[in-house]
Amino acid sequence: MKKIVITGAGTGLGKELALQYADNDVELHLVGRSLQTLEETAAEAEKSGAKVYVHAADITVVSEVKHIAAEIEEDGPVDILVNNAGIGMFGPFMESTADQMEAMFRTNSFGPIYLAKAFIPGFLQNNRGTIINIISTAGLRGKKNESLYVASKFALRGFTESLQQEYADTGLRIVAAYMGGMNTPFWDETDHIKDKSRLRTPKEVAEIIVKESAEKTEIVIESKNKSGSA
Template identity: 50%
Template sequence: MKAIIVTGAGTGLGKELSLLLAKQDYHMILTGRTEDKLAAVKEQIDQSGGSATALPLDLRNLEDIKEKALLISKTHEIYGLVNNAGLGYFGPFSEITDTEMEEMFQTNVFGTIHMTKAVLPYLEQNREGLVLNIVSTAGLRGKKNEAVYCSSKFAVRGFTESLQKEYEGTEIRFVAAYMGGMDTPFWDDSEHVADPTRFRSAAEVAGIIFDNLEKTEIVIESKKS
């Protein structure tokens, strides 16, 4: 059974994409930092007749990424990677701290790049694969009070588009998903969005992405309030 790795699979869009992909007979490798949330998603997949493994992973730790990719490759045929995990701090640029800037780039940019670098050799070995990068519309245009967050997402956009050109003509595909705000726990510790419930649910966005995976670019704008 071919396996797909999902980062940030314990909640939100990562969870919903994992549930959908599991129904397509992929073995889901659920990664993230919160073990109980990963275990809950694994149980949900198992109960629906799917197959999944919960695997704690810290995207800020390069050695952990390399070790876990090797570990997965020994027991599963790695077919895909969903770079979903993301982190955002919002507010006037002058008030964003150095630590917040570093954390956003460490997770959003370097986490995505390092995960892709670790998994690609196995896709090349199998001569096929799918890398889905969850970017956000913050990677398409600048936004007020999101300067550093947008910067990190623009970086992921450039990374994705470059690999699309680099692997053009092969069976290894890179897909970029650009979505607006979603009603997920992403906003729990932020006052940047007053009412996240006006956004699409993670399940709705996951469905749109899933239905458009044949494309290289998927744009899902926020619902207007």
């Protein structure tokens, strides 16, 4: 049975990734801050035959990451880790606060780093496995009024590319997924995206990531219409 860990699995892309992976031969471990949304995802995934566990945790806290990693690996190492959890704050750089800066990097950069460090020993012991870092096209190019978000994603991109080189001669695969903005509640509290209808759905993006990550180490999924800031 394949064991898969997905962070930010309660909503949006994380939820759809869980549903895409769910089948009779999969043990899903869903990680996020909201137990309620994780349980809702779990209920849907179980309909496809998957064995599902939920873990309410804050990935920006090292002790919590270590705790869930030990819990998940108690009966064996993980096969796939999907670092999906992320936050976005948009607007003019000079209007941002120190708290926003720190929150962005803690979630988008440090969280995936903490998780990778927690699970890599198991991957190496097993001499196989995959880490998929969900980076966004913000990790490929600068974008207006997205300076902090882009900076946090560039950091994750650099980390990902470095791990690809460091573990190139092992059974551990490191995959970078760069996708444009999606039509999710992520944008509900901002006018940064004027027309969400032009964006791909999380389901579309999840289907591509699950399919292509089996063979590729870099996946680029642009929005349907690349104009604007998606």
